Amino acid sequence: MKHKQKHHTVYFSGELFSQKHLIGNAYLAEAIYEKSHGRFLCVLPQNIEHGKSSSRAARDRDIKELLECDLALFNFEGTAVDSDTLAAFMIAKFADIPAVVLRSDTRGDAWTAMAGFFPRTVKVVVDSPGLYKTSMKRRRIAAIDEIVRLAGQHSSVYAQLMCEQIAQACVRALDRAIKTKPRMPKHLCEEVYSWLALMPGFKGKEKVLRKHISRILENKIDRDLL
Numbered sequence: 001m002k003h004k005q006k007h008h009t010v011y012f013s014g015e016l017f018s019q020k021h022l023i024g025n026a027y028l029a030e031a032i033y034e035k036s037h038g039r040f041l042c043v044l045p046q047n048i049e050h051g052k053s054s055s056r057a058a059r060d061r062d063i064k065e066l067l068e069c070d071l072a073l074f075n076f077e078g079t080a081v082d083s084d085t086l087a088a089f090m091i092a093k094f095a096d097i098p099a100v101v102l103r104s105d106t107r108g109d110a111w112t113a114m115a116g117f118f119p120r121t122v123k124v125v126v127d128s129p130g131l132y133k134t135s136m137k138r139r140r141i142a143a144i145d146e147i148v149r150l151a152g153q154h155s156s157v158y159a160q161l162m163c164e165q166i167a168q169a170c171v172r173a174l175d176r177a178i179k180t181k182p183r184m185p186k187h188l189c190e191e192v193y194s195w196l197a198l199m200p201g202f203k204g205k206e207k208v209l210r211k212h213i214s215r216i217l218e219n220k221i222d223r224d225l226l
Contacts, residue, residue: 014075
């Protein structure tokens with residue numbers, strides 16, 4: 001009997017190197033949860049507890065989290081896509097995970113042909129500076145004194161309104177992505193996921209790794225994700 005899922009987990013992949021990245025990731029993830037009425041639960045790699053583990057152990061944990069999630073959201077920002085985000089995107093496509101690729105950066109198109117045209121992938125492109133300026137105009141306080149703006153936290157309100165619009169676009173895209181049919185043929189699922197247990201070179205016993213990835217596959221099949 002198939003299990004009907006009330007909510008879906010979304011691996012949220014993006015840069016993690018500055019306070020702007022961390023704040024932006026957290027804010028957008030929470031806005032997506034709110035705008036989807038709890039249907040999409042973003043898993044933030046920055047919130048995954050790695051303790052004092054090595055970079056390899058942290059990488060292993062992040063890949064397993066990605067494979068366990070129902071969907072994935074990838075932030076393709078900047079003049080060049082973050083290498084960790086791009087690597088996670090490719091693993092998601094190997095696993096036939098429905099994905100949304102977000103770009104809110106107006107500095108040209110950072111995608112290359114090799115990162116485009118993959119199935120079960122929905123592209124969201126938004127003009128974040130434009131949305132921010134529109135939020136200012138709607139509140140009709142663009143010309144207020146900077147002291148008043150800072151003391152009244154007006155700029156954070158503009159950013160909040162901008163983020164909410166981006167989140168709404170992401171929710172629509174996630175809804176489209178989750179409805180896409182699996183690209184991977186049923187008879188190949190077991191073989192592909194067996195390979196995914198080996199391909200990253202996870203540290204640990206092969207038998208245990210295969211069993212863990214096999215459970216992930218069974219869960220996805222049970223909920224019609226594959």
